[in-house]
Structure formats: structure tokens, C-alpha cells
Amino acid sequence: MHNSNWDFQSILAIWYRNYLYFKKHWLVSFLWVFIEPLFFLIAFGYGLGFFISNVEGVSYFEFFFPALLVNSAMFVSFFISTYDNLSKLLFQKTFAYQLITPISPQEIVLGEILWGGTKGAFSAVGILIVGLSMGLVALWKIPLILGFVFLVSCLFSALGFLVVTFVKNFDQIIYPTSGLIIPMSLFSGTYFPISNYPAFFKYFIYLFPLTHAVEFCRSFLLNQYTWLMVGNLIYLVAALVAFSYIAVDRFQKLVVTDV
Template sequence: MVNIFSIPRINRRAWHVWRRNLTVFVKTWKVNFFPPFVEAFLYLLAIGVGIGTYVKEIDGVPYVNFIAPAILGIAVMNSAFFECTYGSYVRMYYQKSFDAIIATPLSIEDVIAGELLWGATKSVMYVVIMLGVLTLFGVMAFPTSLFVIPLAFIGGLLFAALAMCFTAITPSIDALNYPSFLFITPMSLFSGTFFPLTILPPIFSYVALALLPLTHIVAVFRMLTLPAFSWTMVFNLTWIVAVTLLLCVIAINLMRRRLIV
């Protein structure tokens, strides 16, 4: 039995799996690039402009500028999470792609690493498109906002790994609805996204900072896009990196446990 904390051995061949997914993605690029484009518009209009008309500003920041980094953070979360839950599950279970690939020199660890890198890449692509749209609305400060792009990769890796842990233990594709609706949806609302956590009782802040990765990602993104730096960014970034590494290790070992019998 594999220890879920043992460090997996990954070969550079993992990038072949990443290339495979990229090739499929590029073939249908029109369909794939459309959603982040539209999503950025919808959020900004409905919440930023719509609700913003009444809210005006939060802590001296115009409301639309306040939620813009949250839109990016949610995009990082959703694109990686859904890619490595439903997307990976379909490739693993219905298409038997992982079985086909591990008959070649790639190991299951390489395959899962490739899938995680791909999930993170998808977050980056979505964030780049949304960043473009948000820039047109004039709610991104440059050049600091450009740092959102590399951070989208790390954040994407975090959510890809988190997703892969659920994929590794789910009994069926339908059961993936539980983490999606009970964990991801609430997280997109209670991570200091559309209102500051400080208006809720302190316990909410503690829980969010301890357990909700999006809280840290949105906090960092907000510091970069406003910009409004604070020493707490060090804490946020440390938390993100540590949890990302831990989840990647656990995700790969759980998948190995599921697939190598």
C-alpha cells in the first residue's frame, strides 16, 4: 500500500500528457476561449456595475475594482477544478486514456503530474483572457497586475491537485457534484470575494483563512490589481505554496492507489 505522503518520482515525460491535452484544447479553441471571455463581462456587468451602483465602494475602493481580482481568483479555481474533476475522470474512466498511456514508458505518476500541469495551464489561459477584458474596463493596475499570471499557475496547480484528490476517491462521475456544490460554490462566495470577510463574525475569517484556498488567492490578487500591498501577502503566498505541494503529493499517491492494483 502506498503512503499518501511519499514523494512521487516524476519524469519529464509528464509533459507528453500535458501536450496531449493542449493539442485537444487547441483543436476546439473557439469553444474553449469563449466562456472566460463572456464570464468576465457578465460578472463585471451584473455584480460590478449592477450591485456597484448601490454599494459604491468598500474600504475606499470602488466596488467594481474590489470584485475584479475575485473574478480572476474564481476563474483560477473553476478552470483547474473542473478540468481535473470531470475532465480527468472522463479521460480516466470513460476514455481509458490513462490505461493506454501507462502501457508506454510513462508511469501513472507522470500521467497525473501531466494532468495537474494541464489544469494549472488552463487556469493561466483563462486568467490571461479575463485580465484582458478587465483591463478594458479599466479596473486593473499595471504593471503589478501582471504578477497575477504566474500566480494563476500556482493557484491553478493547487485547485487541480485538490480536484484530483476528489477524482481519486469518487465512486462515480455524479458523486463529483458533492465537492463542486458543497465546497467550490460556497468557497466562491465566502472567500472575501464579493464582500470583505471582516463584516462577518471573526470565526468566518479564521475558517476561511485556514481551509479555503480561494481566500488566499483573492487576497493576493487584490493586493496586486488595486494595488494595495500588505505584509500579509507573505503569509498568503506561503500558505498557497505549502498547500499546493502537499495536495500535489497526496493527489498523485491517491490516484496511484486507485489505478495501480
Template structure:
């Protein structure tokens, strides 16, 4: 069965992935300052509008102020959104519109290396967004940096997970409309019901198992636990879930995109 084969697809890859990454970075340098500007402005708007604005009407959540509750979630959804959009719209453009991947295949770079390079690039862009939120949050005194590094590792893993998911969708897509379905049907609902804006305990009991099946839920739980300093053994389950999702989507995306490029 093709799905099972793709799920356990572990291709041999080399330094070609870094050539793909560098190609994307070279193009990125033309708009780098505009991108960095929005990396810092966007979290400020979210923190002002939701963290402080909505937070003014909330006494507290789980023993902390609302903005301290919301900040780790903002870092998490930033990782998800940027990775998804970069690996869908941007990757599909290079795949089907500009035919960039076909041109790269004329060099000593394999189709699998193109796929991994695209995932790595989208993860990098995602991590830049996370760093923007982090810098703003630290400047506002909203983060305890004691366990910041492991939290950033979890967020990079999250970026890789959603970059892989987005690239998998791009490898099947026939047009840009496919990404609207993924965005409206999966990404946005996940951003709303993963403990982002309110505790999972406030969900109806029949929806809580659904929430815990979402990878973003485990990102938010892990990052919130690390940044609050209240680390519980369940964090290892959260990280394990993220790793399994990331590995699964990576293998599926690499296998499917490789076939589409070479087929």
C-alpha cells in the same frame, strides 16, 4: 500510515508530463475557438451583471469602487472553478470511462507523470481563463498593470492548487456524483465566503477564522493587494499558505492516482 506517506510522496518525474500535456492540447485544439470565445464572454457577463450592476448600489468598498474591489476576486474564482472542473469531470472521464490513462501507461510514461501532466493541463486551462478576465479588465481600465505579473503567478499557483485538489477527488471517485458533493460542499461555499463579493470584516466574528482557513481567501487577499498596489508583509503569509496547500494536494493526488491507475 498511508496518508502520511502520500503527503510526503515525491516521485521521480521526467518529460512524460509534457507528453501528457501535449496529448490534452492536441485534443483541445478541436474546440479551441469555442473555448476562447467563452473565456472572454464569461468575464464580460460577470463584470456587467455584478461589477457594474450590483456595484451601482454600493457606494464603495475599502476606499475603492465596487467593481475594482470585485475584479481581483473574479480572476481568483475563475482560476479555482476552471481548475476544479477540468481536473474532476475531464480527468475522471479519461480515468474511468475512456481508460485513456491505461493506454498511456503502455508508452514510456509513468503513472506519476500522468498525474502531474493532468495537474499541469488543468492549471493551464485555469490560467487561460484568468488571462481572459485580465484582458477584459485591462480593456475596461479596471486593472493597474504595475504588479500584474506577480498577481498572475499567484493565480497560476491557485490553479495548480485546485487542479491537484480536483484530481485527488477524481482519484477516489466512483462516479460523477462525487464531484457534485465537492462542488456544492466546498467549491461554491468557498467562492462565497472568501472575501469575493464583500470584505471579510463583514462576516460574523465566529466565521472569520473559518474564512481565513480557506485557500481561496489567501488568493484573493494576495491578488487584491498586488493589483491595488497596497502591498503589505502579510502577502507573504498568503502566498506561503497557497504553496503549502498546493504541495499537500499535489502529493496526495499523485500518490493516490498512481495507485489507482496501476492497481
């Protein structure tokens, strides 16, 4: 049913539905996404950074800032995607009524992924303002880095939607959160370089999409351009495509075949 049945206008309509809500409360969201990373920067930059004179040749601020950017994007997009979409599925019945219209299940999933990506990128704006004022990011890099954060956010938004097709209630979201998102945040080179790990563990860590996101963002912001960044990008895009594909497939079975 509904084979490759999507167009961009309908996907945008789903995106717009979320925007309709967002524009009513955007200032509240913005304040929080601005303040929260600031807490992190203070705690780790000044706190931990005090004991660390340099990491891989740069200050702890410089080392931590790119990672904070993608971590924040991951948390925002993953949680938006899981909690909001599960609520739309179970309680608000948003998807149920959207499916009455010519909107296809694919378009719903892709529109929601796009929205999660937008919210993630939006969260980066606050951090980038802080970073800019602290001289951690050059002005010309901001549009590019926003584009990158958008990609990363879409990826974790897709993962979040995938989670929604598995869980039966809000409590179950804790499994992928504690089992995947938190470890990913801790081990993917956010707080310390992955070169510290034994070789075996290092390869394992490269399975995490966040590792590639942190690595790319850090290389880009610290002007350490290498060909590895192309690999990072390819991995991220591939993960986005894979998560989206499976999420679409599962959601379709969930709502249309209803078996």
C-alpha cells in the same frame, strides 16, 4: 512502487496530450472564458455596484475584479480537472494506455495538474483583457498576475484530481462542488470583505485556499502591499504541494496496486 519516479519531459508529454486536443477547439474555449466573466462583471459591477459606493475605500468594480479573476481560475481548473480526468479514467481509458508506456502514475497526475493550471491561467487572459480596457489592471502587472493565477489554478486542479481518486461516477462530483467549491466562492471575500464576519468565523474562512488567493490578488492589484501577501503565497504553495502529494499517492494505489 514507483518511488519518486518522475521527470519533467514525461510530465510535459502528458501536458502535450491535452494541448493536442485544445489546439483543435481553443477558440470555442476562449470565447466562453472571455464572455462568462464579462457577464459577472456586468451583473455585479453595474448591478450590485450601483448600490455600493465603495468597499474598503475602493469602487465595487475594483473590489470585485481581483476576486473574479481567481474565482474564474478556480472554477475552470477544478471542473477541467474533475470532469476531464474522471472521463479519462473511466471511459476514454487514457490513463490505462499511458501506463503501458514508461510514463509513471506520478507523471500522469503532475502533468494533468499542470494542464489544469494552464487552462485556468488561459481563462484569466480574457478577464485581464476586459480589466485592462476598464483600467482595472496595469499592463506591467499582467505577466505577474498570470503567473499567480497559474499557481492558483494548479492548486485547484490538484484538488480536482484528488476528487477524481475518490468519486465513482460523475454524479458524485456534486458533493465537493456544492460542499466546498461553491461555499468557498461565496465566503472567501469574493463579493464582500471577510472583515464583516465574527472573529471565530473569520479564522475558519482562512482555512480556505481561495481566501488567500483572493486576498493576495486584491492586495496586488490595488497596490496595498503588505507582508501578509507572503503568508498568502506560502499557504497557497503549501496547499498545492499537499493536494498534489495526496493525489499522486491515491492515484498510484488506484491504478497500480489495483486492490
